[in-house]
Amino acid sequence: MSFVHLHLHTEYSLLDGACRIGRLMDRVKELGQDAVAITDHGVMYGVIDFYKAAKAAGVKPIIGCEVYVAPRTRFDKVHGIDNENAHLVLLCQNETGYRNLSYLVSKGFLEGFYGRPRIDMELLRQHSEGLIALSACLAGAIPRRLKIDDYDGAKALALEYSEIFGPETFYLELQNHGIPEQAKINPMLLRLARELELPLVVTNDAHYLRREDAATQDVLMCIQMGKTVDDPNRMRVESDEIYVKSEDELRQLFPQLEEAFANTVRIAERCNVEFEFGHYHLPAFEAPDGSDSLSYFRKMCRDGFEERYGSSSEDGSFGASRTPPPTMLSYRAVHFAAFGEADADPVGQTDDGRVRVSGAAADAVPVGAGGCGDGQLAAGNRQLVPALGGFDPVFPVPGQIHGLGQDPVHPDLRVGGSLRAQVLPRNDPSQQQKNGPEQQGPMFGFHGSITW
Ligand SMILES: [Zn+2]
Ligand SMILES: [Zn+2]
Numbered sequence: 001m002s003f004v005h006l007h008l009h010t011e012y013s014l015l016d017g018a019c020r021i022g023r024l025m026d027r028v029k030e031l032g033q034d035a036v037a038i039t040d041h042g043v044m045y046g047v048i049d050f051y052k053a054a055k056a057a058g059v060k061p062i063i064g065c066e067v068y069v070a071p072r073t074r075f076d077k078v079h080g081i082d083n084e085n086a087h088l089v090l091l092c093q094n095e096t097g098y099r100n101l102s103y104l105v106s107k108g109f110l111e112g113f114y115g116r117p118r119i120d121m122e123l124l125r126q127h128s129e130g131l132i133a134l135s136a137c138l139a140g141a142i143p144r145r146l147k148i149d150d151y152d153g154a155k156a157l158a159l160e161y162s163e164i165f166g167p168e169t170f171y172l173e174l175q176n177h178g179i180p181e182q183a184k185i186n187p188m189l190l191r192l193a194r195e196l197e198l199p200l201v202v203t204n205d206a207h208y209l210r211r212e213d214a215a216t217q218d219v220l221m222c223i224q225m226g227k228t229v230d231d232p233n234r235m236r237v238e239s240d241e242i243y244v245k246s247e248d249e250l251r252q253l254f255p256q257l258e259e260a261f262a263n264t265v266r267i268a269e270r271c272n273v274e275f276e277f278g279h280y281h282l283p284a285f286e287a288p289d290g291s292d293s294l295s296y297f298r299k300m301c302r303d304g305f306e307e308r309y310g311s312s313s314e315d316g317s318f319g320a321s322r323t324p325p326p327t328m329l330s331y332r333a334v335h336f337a338a339f340g341e342a343d344a345d346p347v348g349q350t351d352d353g354r355v356r357v358s359g360a361a362a363d364a365v366p367v368g369a370g371g372c373g374d375g376q377l378a379a380g381n382r383q384l385v386p387a388l389g390g391f392d393p394v395f396p397v398p399g400q401i402h403g404l405g406q407d408p409v410h411p412d413l414r415v416g417g418s419l420r421a422q423v424l425p426r427n428d429p430s431q432q433q434k435n436g437p438e439q440q441g442p443m444f445g446f447h448g449s450i451t452w
Contacts (some may be wrong), residue, residue, distance in 0.1 A: 097130025
């Protein structure tokens with residue numbers, strides 16, 4: 001192997017990337033490449049699927065993201081000034097890098113969202129450890145300056161990035177998709193590399209697997225922009241070259257740049273993130289009143305629940321005066337499961353339509369509630385999340401149960417409109433490890449949904 005794709009958009013670059021993860025691994029192996037990166041646009045929710053598929057295929061997964069960097073700070077959101085964010089490819093070298101990237105991406109959504117999830121230079125300075133950065137495509141900050149012949153501006157930015165990331169950790173990225181602007185800026189990137197002694201790396205900004213998939217990606221882009229393929233005025237990608245190319249195809253484009261190919265392999269060797277599945281990764285929490293965390297969580301849940309829906313009687317039923325909203329059945333199930341109040345019966349509907357939750361479910365739900373931040377909303381208590389330190393709702397830790405919902409700290413920023421908590425089936429291997437074989441039972445699942 002002497003080339004690795006380090007800039008690649010999977011299907012999780014929604015309505016843009018068309019590299020289906022399963023087929024991607026076949027394609028990479030077919031090309032004789034034994035590592036590949038995921039760098040979706042601004043998000044990391046494809047990372048676990050990607051990692052598992054790569055491992056299963058015997059391909060080394062490189063975890064990354066093509067983030068958006070705000071032109072000013074992530075808090076500046078003025079129309080006409082802050083619209084043009086810059087792309088930057090970040091790759092995780094190790095667990096510290098993975099945690100930093102997860103943090104950055106979360107901050108991009110929680111604080112920097114303006115059309116796209118955006119971070120800024122301040123965040124990069126604070127959370128660059130363990131990350132390797134590539135200068136990205138024509139929409140990168142440096143290429144943008146070079147496009148308008150601002151070589152000095154590009155140089156200043158290259159210096160700033162290399163100072164943030166350190167030597168041999170910030171790479172100038174070379175792409176050639178037959179786009180005239182790339183032909184214009186590539187010699188300037190080479191000059192920058194020479195003058196600043198920065199390393200180079202060849203990438204292909206892969207958005208689909210094969211050249212013939214360009215039409216499919218074009219349709220995806222149309223859906224994203226609300227245009228038809230026949231619209232003469234729509235924006236289109238000016239190239240059908242952004243596919244998972246072979247090393248030979250790329251070497252023909254950059255015949256003199258052995259070093260920039262060797263660097264793809266060196267970077268791949270330096271990026272080693274391993275996920276551990278089958279274990280919970282609960283954050284430690286000390287209750288302010290000195291009680292144990294479960295009792296405190298239980299109290300907060302009960303308070304929040306009553307605040308929202310009135311008090312419940314001892315057996316968990318509700319007075320006839322308060323009609324539970326349509327989502328109440330799910331809500332109650334999350335509520336009880338989060339309390340750890342195991343029902344003798346497994347999850348399911350009773351004859352009168354009430355939801356019951358099993359002991360296994362009761363074990364599993366607090367993971368969702370504690371780990372994904374928004375899970376606390378299951379308990380209806382908005383105070384709880386800041387009290388617990390506000391976990392990242394998009395922090396994709398393996399083995400956790402994910403929740404999506406309105407950001408409780410910034411209610412005006414809606415990550416989504418609903419909260420979902422999911423209980424792993426009781427015969428899931430990760431559950432068996434936790435519960436031991438004696439608790440294995442038939443498969444039961446629970447999926448609660450709350451909207452408010
Ligand atoms: Zn880009
Ligand atoms: Zn890209």
